[in-house]
Amino acid sequence: MTVPRDKRRARHIAADEAHAWARSLDLKNPYAKGVLKSLSIYVNGEGRCFVGLDQLALDTDLSVDTVRRRMVWLEEIGAITRIPQWLDEHGRRNGDGRGKRTSDLIVLHLDRDPDEIEARAWGVVENETKSAVISPSRQQGLNQPPETVSPRPALALLRPPKL
Secondary structure (H helix, E strand, C coil): CCCCHHHCCCCCCCHHHHHHHHHHCCCCCHHHHHHHHHHHHCCCCCCEECCCHHHHHHHHCCCHHHHHHHHHHHHHCCCEEEEEEEECCCCCEECCCCCEEEEEEEEECCCCCHHHHHHHHHCCCCCCCCCCCCCCCCCCCCCCCHHHCCCHHHHHHHCCCCC
16 A cells, blocks of 8 residues: 555664765765764764764764864854754753753755755855855965965075075
8 A cells, every 4th residue: 555645654763874965965074074974973863863972082082172172163154954952950951051061963964965065165156256155274275265375485495506
C-alpha cells in the first residue's frame, strides 16, 4: 500500500548524510570545514545539534577561540545558524533567556544550495564582486586575490648579494 505524499513523515537527517554534506563543501578554509564536519557528527534527525565549544575544540584540535571564530564565519556564509539557549531552574532548555546560558542550538543548513554557500565562502556573491564576508584568518596574504600576489619578494631572496 502506498502512503499519500501529504501523510508521509518528515525526512530525518542522519549524521552520515550531514557529514557527507559537510565534506562536499569547498570552503577554502580548512579550520572552518573541520568545525563543520565535527558539528555534523552531533546532529539529530532534523539537522540540529547542541554541542559545546569545548567539545568541538577537542574534536578538531583547535582552541576554543578558533572554534568560536570559525562558527561565526560559518554562520555568516549561511552554512549554519546558532540560536542562543538557556537552562531554566527546572533544567528545561529555552530560547527566552530564562536561567543559565548553555550551548547554542546549532542548525546545519543541509537544504541550502551548496554553490551559494561556497560562493559566500570564497567572497563572491551573486550581483557583487566582493562579499562582506572574509575568511577569519590572522595570517596576512592568505585572503588576497591572486592578481595582488607578486613573486618579486621571493625572487629577491634568490639573487646573490652584491659585493
